[in-house]
Amino acid sequence: MNREPTLTYVYAVAVPTPELVRTVASLRGVADAALSLLPPLDDSRPAAPAFVTSQVPHGDWREEALRARFEDLGWLESTARAHHHVIQALSERATVLPLRMATLYEDEERALAALREQRPAFADRLALLAHHAEYGVKVYVRPDAGDGDGDGPDAAPPAATPAPGSPGKAYLQARKRQHHAREDRYQQAARAAERIAAAAAPHATHAVRHPTQSGPLTHGEAGPDGENVLNDAYLVPDDRAGAFRRAVQQAGEDLPGVRVDITGPWAPYSFAMPAPRTTGTDPDPDPGTGTGTGTETPGGPT
Amino acid sequence: MTLAPRDESLPGRQVALVDLLDRLLAGGVVITGDVVLSIADIDLVRISLRALVTSVAGGPDPSSHIGGERP
Numbered sequence: 001m002n003r004e005p006t007l008t009y010v011y012a013v014a015v016p017t018p019e020l021v022r023t024v025a026s027l028r029g030v031a032d033a034a035l036s037l038l039p040p041l042d043d044s045r046p047a048a049p050a051f052v053t054s055q056v057p058h059g060d061w062r063e064e065a066l067r068a069r070f071e072d073l074g075w076l077e078s079t080a081r082a083h084h085h086v087i088q089a090l091s092e093r094a095t096v097l098p099l100r101m102a103t104l105y106e107d108e109e110r111a112l113a114a115l116r117e118q119r120p121a122f123a124d125r126l127a128l129l130a131h132h133a134e135y136g137v138k139v140y141v142r143p144d145a146g147d148g149d150g151d152g153p154d155a156a157p158p159a160a161t162p163a164p165g166s167p168g169k170a171y172l173q174a175r176k177r178q179h180h181a182r183e184d185r186y187q188q189a190a191r192a193a194e195r196i197a198a199a200a201a202p203h204a205t206h207a208v209r210h211p212t213q214s215g216p217l218t219h220g221e222a223g224p225d226g227e228n229v230l231n232d233a234y235l236v237p238d239d240r241a242g243a244f245r246r247a248v249q250q251a252g253e254d255l256p257g258v259r260v261d262i263t264g265p266w267a268p269y270s271f272a273m274p275a276p277r278t279t280g281t282d283p284d285p286d287p288g289t290g291t292g293t294g295t296e297t298p299g300g301p302t
Numbered sequence: 303m304t305l306a307p308r309d310e311s312l313p314g315r316q317v318a319l320v321d322l323l324d325r326l327l328a329g330g331v332v333i334t335g336d337v338v339l340s341i342a343d344i345d346l347v348r349i350s351l352r353a354l355v356t357s358v359a360g361g362p363d364p365s366s367h368i369g370g371e372r373p
Binding site: 270 | 317323324330331333335336
């Protein structure tokens with residue numbers, strides 16, 4: 001009677017082991033909730049994929065409440081970090097399949113039913129992801145890269161350049177040069193991004209292109225004058241991680257005005273689901289979803 | 303054996319929120335839950351979040367307390 005009604009929040013899929021059981025018991029999830037394995041580890045049966053779950057208060061997590069709270073950046077950040085903390089800790093000890101943030105069921109029975117339905121698919125995906133980790137590769141280009149004189153793209157056309165003819169004509173010529181310089185920078189940025197992506201790909205089994213990052217959330221990442229021109233995720237076998245990092249760093253080294261950030265290792269968030277097949281039913285997959293523009297290259301390098 | 307490099311490569315630095323949201327709002331397994339925001343709704347969330355972020359941009363230096371928390 002005094003117990004508040006709850007919902008079952010699902011974080012990830014993993015195959016239970018005694019070590020995983022201990023890890024799960026030591027962690028707290030979103031809303032500081034204790035975690036549990038669903039179903040619990042049963043030594044009498046062969047290990048099958050299970051959910052890592054917690055109970056969360058119904059009032060805060062029902063659909064209408066969630067809709068509003070997703071708009072609250074502070075709430076979103078603390079929830080995302082709590083979710084990620086669980087996934088990251090699990091992924092250091094086991095192969096995990098992260099679930100989309102805020103996957104909720106009315107109760108454990110309903111969650112179990114969903115698990116049973118998907119178990120073969122989960123098992124297949126876990127097998128594919130074993131001994132792999134996700135790495136992010138982000139390329140930033142300074143707006144004035146290759147310009148030499150430090151003029152940003154919004155600087156006024158250089159007035160000091162003497163040109164024959166009227167001042168108006170000189171102005172237009174300068175404007176044109178500036179336009180060309182900007183075009184060059186975009187092309188340089190695109191070439192740099194391509195070159196780095198090409199260096200990364202041979203060391204990865206799968207790749208996903210996320211939309212480039214912009215907006216105030218990215219300021220700390222981009223620096224005051226950097227534009228994100230590539231935001232890729234790569235699935236890399238653990239024994240190639242070093243070679244992958246070296247190749248990506250090297251590819252970015254002698255490119256002026258280009259900075260390369262490698263993030264990770266991440267749990268395989270961007271590779272949790274196969275890339276959608278082009279069946280014709282969905283001719284225009286949304287590029288905003290991480291898996292929407294993924295390129296699947298089944299089978300790793302051998 | 304494969305665990306050592308993983309621990310090493312996260313030198314206590316907090317993951318950037320923007321990278322986290324890239325993965326948590328667009329990645330992960332999508333299965334139909336009882337209370338889950340549908341996939342379409344998640345896209346709406348991304349859009350409305352962007353709207354929120356854009357409106358925040360007008361305020362005094364939002365990047366000082368959100369986003370990349372690098373030393």
